[in-house]
Amino acid sequence: AQSVTQPDIHITVSEGASLELRCNYSYGATPYLFWYVQSPGQGLQLLLKYFSGDTLVQGIKGFEAEFKRSQSSFNLRKPSVHWSDAAEYFCAVGPTFSGGYNKLIFGAGTRLAVHP
């Protein structure tokens, strides 16, 4: 069955430090992969997505992610974290089919705290 695992529930980093959020997936074919961010009290905003081609994907707000097929991973990185990056981050994989219609599976999320 398709699934997404985000091993870290909470991560705390200092402002200016580098960041890596982990995402592992289980999927029977080449997946489409997404990272979303949710600021407090808000909906989800797409950070970046991978469909094919270059395995290093650039997104908004200075984030990037690397697709590693051999490790079934799609980790999110940022070289220097800003206080405004404090939020919850969700990895998602798709499509999963139900009657032929595509939908995404989400991980449980990683909550990022940033120390000044």
Place this chain on the structure above:
Amino acid sequence: DVKVTQSSRYLVKRTGEKVFLECVQDMDHENMFWYRQDPGLGLRLIYFSYDVKMKEKGDIPEGYSVSREKKERFSLILESASTNQTSMYLCASSGESGHMNTEAFFGQGTRLTVV
């Protein structure tokens, strides 16, 4: 900009009440989704719709129903609200089902408390 609008940010309802959560999108998207979000569980799909008047059960449909009478509007209905339905509810939309690389666009969420 794509906009997915949920009618309420916060709702407080009593046990046993019938509750309607409304969602409207302005991008002419075929697919619309209702998720609930709970700490440690991520997003769980309740129902989705791929066309007007069409719906599919997601992973946790029990206690919920949906309505899609117009393409832009997707309603989630709690027939008889219970305290275990206290949660954040997120609506999303995405493009044509045949285009598997389309991402989902989310509303701001409705935080429902059932007392």
